[in-house]
Amino acid sequence: MTARVRSSRPLLVAVILLAWVVLWIPVHGRHTLDLSPADLTALHRWLNDVNDSVGANRDSSPVFRYFVNEIRAGIDALVRFLQGLIAQPSYGRPVPVFGWLGVVAVVTYVSWVFGNWRVALLAAGGFVFLGLQGLWQESMDTLALTLAAVAISLLIGIPLGVWAGLSDRFHRLVTPVLDFMQTMPTFVYLAPLTLLFLIGPASATIATLIYAMPPAIRLTAHGIRSVPRTVIEASESLGATRWQTLTRVQLPLSRRTIVLGVNQTIMAALSMVTIAALIDAPGLGKTVVKALQTLDVGTAFNAGLAIVVLAVVLDRVTTAAGDRTARTNRPLMAGLALVAVACWYLSYTYLWAAEFPDRFRVGGALSRGAGAVTAWAQDDLSTATGAIKDLLTYGLLNPFQALLVESPWWLVAAVAVALAAVLGGIRAAVTTAACVALLIGTGLWQDAMTTLAMTIVATILVMALGVLVGVWMGRNRHADRIIRPVLDAGQTMPAFVYLVPFLALFAATRFTAIVAAVVFAAPVAIKIVADGIRAIPATTVEAATAAGSSTWQLITKVQLPMARPSLTLAANQGLIYVLSMVVVGGLVGAGALGYDVVAGISQGQLYGKGLAAGAAIVLLGVMLDRIARASNPSNLAKGHR
Amino acid sequence: MNSTTRTSTPVLIMALALTLAACGGEKVGGTGTPGASAAAACGTFNLAVNPWVGYEADAAVIAYVAEKNLGCTVTKKDLKEEVAWQGFGTGEVDAIVENWGHDDLKKKYIDEQKTAVAAGSTGNKGIIGWYVPPWMATQFPDITDWKNLNKYAAQFKTSESGGKGQLLDGDPSFVTNDEALVKNLKLDYKVVYAGSETALITAFRQAEAKKTPLLGYFYEPQWFLSELKLVKVNLPAYTAGCDADAAKIACDYPEYDLDKIVSKRFADADGPAYRLVKAFTWANDDQNEVAKYISEDKMKPADAAKKWVEANPDKVKAWLAR
Numbered sequence: 001m002t003a004r005v006r007s008s009r010p011l012l013v014a015v016i017l018l019a020w021v022v023l024w025i026p027v028h029g030r031h032t033l034d035l036s037p038a039d040l041t042a043l044h045r046w047l048n049d050v051n052d053s054v055g056a057n058r059d060s061s062p063v064f065r066y067f068v069n070e071i072r073a074g075i076d077a078l079v080r081f082l083q084g085l086i087a088q089p090s091y092g093r094p095v096p097v098f099g100w101l102g103v104v105a106v107v108t109y110v111s112w113v114f115g116n117w118r119v120a121l122l123a124a125g126g127f128v129f130l131g132l133q134g135l136w137q138e139s140m141d142t143l144a145l146t147l148a149a150v151a152i153s154l155l156i157g158i159p160l161g162v163w164a165g166l167s168d169r170f171h172r173l174v175t176p177v178l179d180f181m182q183t184m185p186t187f188v189y190l191a192p193l194t195l196l197f198l199i200g201p202a203s204a205t206i207a208t209l210i211y212a213m214p215p216a217i218r219l220t221a222h223g224i225r226s227v228p229r230t231v232i233e234a235s236e237s238l239g240a241t242r243w244q245t246l247t248r249v250q251l252p253l254s255r256r257t258i259v260l261g262v263n264q265t266i267m268a269a270l271s272m273v274t275i276a277a278l279i280d281a282p283g284l285g286k287t288v289v290k291a292l293q294t295l296d297v298g299t300a301f302n303a304g305l306a307i308v309v310l311a312v313v314l315d316r317v318t319t320a321a322g323d324r325t326a327r328t329n330r331p332l333m334a335g336l337a338l339v340a341v342a343c344w345y346l347s348y349t350y351l352w353a354a355e356f357p358d359r360f361r362v363g364g365a366l367s368r369g370a371g372a373v374t375a376w377a378q379d380d381l382s383t384a385t386g387a388i389k390d391l392l393t394y395g396l397l398n399p400f401q402a403l404l405v406e407s408p409w410w411l412v413a414a415v416a417v418a419l420a421a422v423l424g425g426i427r428a429a430v431t432t433a434a435c436v437a438l439l440i441g442t443g444l445w446q447d448a449m450t451t452l453a454m455t456i457v458a459t460i461l462v463m464a465l466g467v468l469v470g471v472w473m474g475r476n477r478h479a480d481r482i483i484r485p486v487l488d489a490g491q492t493m494p495a496f497v498y499l500v501p502f503l504a505l506f507a508a509t510r511f512t513a514i515v516a517a518v519v520f521a522a523p524v525a526i527k528i529v530a531d532g533i534r535a536i537p538a539t540t541v542e543a544a545t546a547a548g549s550s551t552w553q554l555i556t557k558v559q560l561p562m563a564r565p566s567l568t569l570a571a572n573q574g575l576i577y578v579l580s581m582v583v584v585g586g587l588v589g590a591g592a593l594g595y596d597v598v599a600g601i602s603q604g605q606l607y608g609k610g611l612a613a614g615a616a617i618v619l620l621g622v623m624l625d626r627i628a629r630a631s632n633p634s635n636l637a638k639g640h641r
Numbered sequence: 642m643n644s645t646t647r648t649s650t651p652v653l654i655m656a657l658a659l660t661l662a663a664c665g666g667e668k669v670g671g672t673g674t675p676g677a678s679a680a681a682a683c684g685t686f687n688l689a690v691n692p693w694v695g696y697e698a699d700a701a702v703i704a705y706v707a708e709k710n711l712g713c714t715v716t717k718k719d720l721k722e723e724v725a726w727q728g729f730g731t732g733e734v735d736a737i738v739e740n741w742g743h744d745d746l747k748k749k750y751i752d753e754q755k756t757a758v759a760a761g762s763t764g765n766k767g768i769i770g771w772y773v774p775p776w777m778a779t780q781f782p783d784i785t786d787w788k789n790l791n792k793y794a795a796q797f798k799t800s801e802s803g804g805k806g807q808l809l810d811g812d813p814s815f816v817t818n819d820e821a822l823v824k825n826l827k828l829d830y831k832v833v834y835a836g837s838e839t840a841l842i843t844a845f846r847q848a849e850a851k852k853t854p855l856l857g858y859f860y861e862p863q864w865f866l867s868e869l870k871l872v873k874v875n876l877p878a879y880t881a882g883c884d885a886d887a888a889k890i891a892c893d894y895p896e897y898d899l900d901k902i903v904s905k906r907f908a909d910a911d912g913p914a915y916r917l918v919k920a921f922t923w924a925n926d927d928q929n930e931v932a933k934y935i936s937e938d939k940m941k942p943a944d945a946a947k948k949w950v951e952a953n954p955d956k957v958k959a960w961l962a963r
Contacts, residue, residue: 036820037834038887056754095669194724199733278692280718289719293694294864294936295842351667382847393800496839503843508809508835509801587837589801595834599813601723604745606813 012422020415024407031408033445037599040609041443047608054195072202079148079201083282087140096140099347099354100131103140107313109340113333115320126313131356134363135284135306142273142283143310145201149208149269154262157213161220161261162246165254171221176622178214182576183621185583185594186211186275187601188614194279204281211580212268215573219261222569223254226535259322260531263315264524267491270311271520274494288494297374297500298367304497305366311492312485378504385505393511401453409445412436416623424630435623442612442619450592452620454510454585455578458517459624462574465518466525470570471555473526474533474563487523495520495584503588513585513594520584521577525570532566533559572625579621593617683713686914687735689725690717693838694864696739698931699763701942703738703921705950706957711913722746722814729904730756736918737902741767742816751902758908760901760915764922765862767897769815771808771874772859774849778872787826787876794829796854806830809857811841818890819858822876825891830856845869862925864936920960927953 035041084090086098098106104127112120130139164171186207197203227250235249251258277285284303291299347353404412413436421429439448473480495516506512536559544558560567586594593613600610686707690700700717707713718725718734726746728734750757773784783789794806801807808830810819819832835841841857842865848855849869859871876893883892907915927949934945950957 037832038817038820052749052753093669099669190721191723191727195727195731198731199718199720199724199728277719278721279724280720286719289692290697292839293692293697294939295839295846296936296939299939349668351669354669378847379850382851390800398800500839500843503840504847507799507847508833508840508844509799511800586834588840589833589835591801591834591836595813595836598836601721602812602814604723604743604749607723 009422013419016415016418016422020407020411021403023411024403027408027411028402028406031410032406033409033440035443035446037595040605041612043441043443044606044608044612047611048605051192051607051611054192068196072197072200075148075152075197075202075205076200079145079205082144082148083141083201085144087137087144087282095351095354097348098344099350100127100136100356101353102344102347104128105340105343105347109336111317111320112336115317119316119320122316123313126309129309129362130306132360132362133302133306133366134361135287135303136356138282138284138287138303139306139310140283142270142285142307145204145208145276145281145283146266146269146273146310146314148201149205149212149272150262150266152205153209153213153216153265153269157216157261157265158220158258161217161258162224162251164217164221165224165250166246171225174217174221178218179576179621179625180618181210182214183579183618185580185597185614185617186272187583187597188611190275190279191601191607199280201281203279204276207276207279208269208272211272212265215264215268216261218569218573219264220254220258222565223257223261224250226257226565227253255322256535257531259319260527262318262322264527266314266318267311267488267524270307270314270492271494273307274496285494288497292496292500295500296367296371297497298369298371300494300497300500301370302363302367304493307492307494308489312488315488374501374504377501382505386507389506389509389511393509397453397457397510397514400457401450404449404453405446407449409440412449416627420627420630424627428626428630431626432623435619435626439616439619439623442616444593444596444609444613444616447592447596447613448616448620451582451590451594451617452624454514454517454590454592455575455582455620455624458514458521458578458581459571459575461514461518462521462525462578463571465522466529466570466574467560467567469522470526470529471533471559473530474559475555480530483526487526490519490523495581496587499584499588508589510585510590512588513581513590516584516588517578517581520581521574524577525574528566528570528573529563532563532570535566536562568629571628575624575628576621579617582617683707683711683913686713686715687728687733688715688717689728689734689737690719691722691725691737691739692719694932694936695765695862695928697935697942698928698945699738699921701935701946702923702931702949703736703918705943705946706960707914707917709950710957710961711917713914726750726757726902729902730754732904732906735904735907735914736760738918738921739763739765740900740902741814742897747902756905757902758905760903760908760919762922763899763901765899765925765928767860767862767899768873769858769860769894769897771819771856771876772845772871773854773856773874774845775870775872776849776852777854785872785874787828787874790856790874791827791829793854797830797856799833801833802831806856807833809841809844809855810834811836811858812838815858815860816894817858818884818887818894821888821890825889826876845871862928862932864929864932867929867933868937917960920962922960923956927956 080088084096086096086103088096090096104124107127108120108124111123130136160174164174189210190207193203193207197206231249231253232245235245240248273281273283273285274288275285277283277289284307287303288300291297291303343353413433416436417429417433420432439445442448469483473483498519499512499516502512502515506515540558540562541554544554549557582590582594583597584594586592586596586598593616596606596613597610597617599606600608600613686704688700688704690697704715704717707715718728720728720734722737722740722743723746725734725737726743726749729750747757747759751759771787777784781793784793790806797806797808798804799807806829808819808823808828810817810832813834813836822828823830823832835844835857841859844855844857845859845865846869847853856874865871877891879893879895884890884895901918901921903915903918931945931949934940934948935942938945940948
């Protein structure tokens with residue numbers, strides 16, 4: 001019975017899509033609910049008023065005085081303390097407590113203690129490189145802010161993740177909140193945040209952690225949930241309490257996934273560096289923003305590279321710490337600790353060890369090199385790339401967008417609900433209907449459809465890359481080692497650094513926005529797929545190989561099906577990362593919701609509209625994710641359990 | 642046991658050697674940095690810096706003079722405009738020194754919340770309009786009259802403009818009436834939103850380099866115009882009140898008087914920094930010069946300011962005299 005339903009599903013989907021196209025021909029262009037960029041709806045005006053009243057009442061309300069201000073003071077103190085340690089002149093001295101030599105020594109030592117020699121060397125090399133780039137202080141400011149945001153994220157995120165891993169009800173409750181945190185564009189809450197938490201490190205940290213915390217929660221929950229039932233039952237049958245099962249079985253077995261969550265949190269935090277610079281967050285973000293005001297791609301690239309270096313070092317060290325075995329060589333530990341302390345003392349006392357020497361600099365050469373490459377690409381490649389852009393836009397994007405945007409709203413709504421019903425059952429259909437209704441409520445239906453077309457195209461590209469590269473990396477450690485730094489760069493290099501050459505290559509178009517979204521979102525999908533492939537027990541793979549499976553059969557019949565939960569998570573995160581780039585897309589010619597958000601932060605009377613556009617992005621995310629998730633058979637089975 | 646001692650001994654020696662070898666060189670705080678003791682008279686001056694080069698030029702010069710001549714401690718805060726205005730209320734921003742219109746913000750913070758006050762013009766004139774790259778103006782001289790735009794519409798078609806000519810709009814921070822203009826002037830164009838200044842400048846750069854057609858929204862003073870002299874298209878001339886009804890606008894943008902806004906508290910205290918901000922005024926050429934130092938010569942804002950101040954002592958003296 002169920003088998004028949006499943007096999008007829010693709011047919012039903014095809015029928016629905018065909019009916020859509022056939023109906024589109026006579027009715028297109030009607031009831032499209034368009035709204036011009038300068039026009040507002042009653043909702044948008046109301047949101048403006050709410051924003052104004054919060055601003056006007058900030059000082060008189062006790063909520064602010066006793067609650068918000070306390071949080072602000074606490075976070076400010078934490079960040080300023082970290083800055084005083086490594087970045088800024090502090091305690092009446094012209095230099096921080098830890099000079100560059102001290103920081104390098106301590107970071108190397110800590111990397112060695114919690115990781116191994118290889119990551120320790122990487123950490124030392126990476127940090128010295130930051131100094132050579134001529135960006136020591138900026139890097140340390142960024143590091144201080146990132147450490148604060150990541151520490152708070154993990155402190156809150158991991159316990160919540162464990163809870164969500166253990167409790168189905170809490171998991172259901174928290175998932176939409178996480179979707180919201182990850183897809184609500186930062187631009188929308190940047191100004192309100194500075195109203196609540198004032199201009200300063202606290203606002204920047206909070207803006208960062210709102211975006212960075214969800215991966216920690218999600219992946220912790222995913223890790224706990226992925227522990228096989230049988231193992232837990234075995235533990236329980238041996239008389240273990242719930243607490244013992246959690247700490248001795250579930251947490252250790254999900255350690256690798258939790259560490260992946262920590263890594264993703266660090267990456268997400270570093271990807272916020274540039275946006276946070278718009279509210280005076282100190283560090284590398286400012287260098288990028290300033291350089292881009294004059295389109296100085298070279299300088300921006302140099303600073304972006306420093307962010308990537310920080311990301312790679314932090315990622316490798318945490319990963320190694322996740323795999324470590326306890327150190328036993330105590331005399332060696334003590335001896336090296338002494339070296340680190342000696343280095344710190346030197347950096348505390350002598351100027352040459354406190355401030356990175358000017359003599360050795362590679363930053364200028366790096367900037368010039370990046371500038372030259374950009375200029376070459378712009379001059380010599382743009383004709384060819386323009387042709388590719390035109391081909392894909394006219395051939396794929398424009399027709400698809402026409403179908404979505406020019407259809408009457410009721411037709412799109414009917415198609416979406418029907419697809420959700422066929423793929424995911426009644427629950428998905430209800431969610432979809434609710435999302436459609438709310439989307440209409442935002443007053444930005446047509447913009448939402450334009451953005452939806454781009455989002456779907458970008459997500460399909462992301463998943464194609466995710467499966468292709470992810471399987472390769474999951475099966476081949478060498479490939480993994482070479483590709484992973486590139487992925488880290490894609491996730492943490494500030495988008496605008498590569499967007500300037502992209503703009504020259506593909507002009508200010510929707511296509512540029514799609515490319516930017518793919519560059520940012522594909523790495524996370526690839527990493528999660530690779531992780532899923534690698535988690536398949538070696539015995540299973542060996543058994544299949546022994547049974548005579550070819551490599552192709554092994555991948556399609558064993559590894560991909562067994563990595564299905566990871567594929568679902570990859571699709572979810574890929575989609576969410578694509579949506580988190582909608583605003584950046586708005587800055588490079590995508591128009592629609594992204595532009596509405598950007599205009600909202602720039603012009604007071606458009607604030608409410610920007611907020612509504614942010615909400616519309618979240619709704620699109622929830623709708624697409626629920627349809628995709630529900631259409632996954634393994635989840636369908638779980639839902640009926 | 643034995644093996645661990647063997648590995649840790651060289652480490653210890655290394656540590657010792659490092660410590661000894663390093664006991665040379667200048668000590669932290671050894672020479673001592675001269676403290677700014679004159680700061681007491683002026684105190685701290687929180688200057689917002691909005692993210693564009695022209696603003697940076699204004700801020701750099703004001704900050705330089707405030708520090709050198711008045712002994713102020715200047716804290717520059719890099720902020721987006723909206724956030725900077727909000728800072729007036731929370732007491733974290735004292736002055737904004739290049740404001741483009743923003744009547745909505747003026748109404749909210751000056752008239753309603755009464756946390757900000759206007760501090761006069763910067764002397765700079767802001768011009769907004771439609772521009773084409775220089776090669777187009779040379780090859781098609783009559784393109785600078787809006788009446789001829791429809792004749793060229795086909796040339797401006799792109800993958801984004803749906804069969805019409807493309808009018809590329811830029812940074813939404815600036816006022817745009819372009820949708821209404823296209824409609825009311827019956828132009829066969831579609832407004833495409835590039836969404837940022839970066840995207841606009843890159844588009845104009847490519848258009849000139851590749852000799853491709855481009856019609857876009859731009860403004861001056863702007864550092865990019867000293868790299869590429871874009872040519873303005875003449876729309877029906879602006880007359881007072883012709884932009885009263887946003888939906889019916891069919892005339893060019895007005896000339897903006899760029900001005901300074903300060904927090905009420907800062908103005909009421911009437912300190913030396915406030916008097917400097919109020920007196921500050923210069924010409925578009927002055928700003929363009931400092932902006933060029935920053936953008937093309939890649940000077941640090943403070944160095945650019947120093948260079949200009951030293952070359953223009955009379956102008957600086959005039960600000961301080963009042």
